Amino acid sequence: MITEEELIKEKLALVEELGVHFECSDNLTPLASRIVVYLILTGIKGATFEELVEKLEASKSSISTNLQLLQSNGRITYYTKSGDRKRYFKITPDHIISRLDEKIDLWKKEMKNHQKILAYNQKVLQSKHANEGNHLNVQFSEQYIEFINKMIINLTQLKQNILTITNQNQ
Structure with missing residues (x-):
């Protein structure tokens, strides 16, 4: 012990x-x-x-x-x-919540940026200038966007759990 x-x-x-x-x-x-x-x-x-x-x-x-x-x-x-x-x-419990909100917002901005990158790479893939690397870029962007979405969901759930716990202890 x-x-x-x-x-x-x-x-x-x-x-x-x-x-x-x-x-x-x-x-x-x-x-x-x-x-x-x-x-x-x-x-x-x-x-x-x-x-x-x-x-x-x-x-x-x-x-x-x-x-x-x-x-x-x-x-x-x-x-x-x-x-x-x-x-x-x-x-301060409120500070923890605001930090989670900041992190969620950062991930949402990251997702928007990668959605733009994905859209561009998909256009390139459909053009006559496409090569094997463009296909890999599309796959990476799709997987990364999926990862970001899971991060946002997990952070949102964590925020809700903390709010529930804090409200129970008040």
Whole structure:
């Protein structure tokens, strides 16, 4: 059985590893990306300011600045517990939905572009200028469009599942 200490070690290793991804993909500061990953791994229970300072080994002012940044851009939120003055930070569910919407829109644009490419390649295939490569281009475009369509369907389903789960927990 895995110990709590081993889980914490693995969590912190993931914070470092995945933090680099969020830093690059979301244009976040290194500490902000580490906070995001820590909160993702912590889940809906959230993490306190003190926990973030301790686990991420950063100064109070750096954690505070990055928490304010993440709150201002809608990535995180906080809640309080009755009788407890601490704030518990967590990932904003709405932000996850808007990120999925962005990804769906990107795939839809990708599909439109490849539908144009497919239409052109089909015209070339019917012309006297067609060669064996054009047939392969048509096949690739058809398969890629099918793949894109599946991605859109899967992302849409994931979005619906998240909305259902979030609505059940409110």
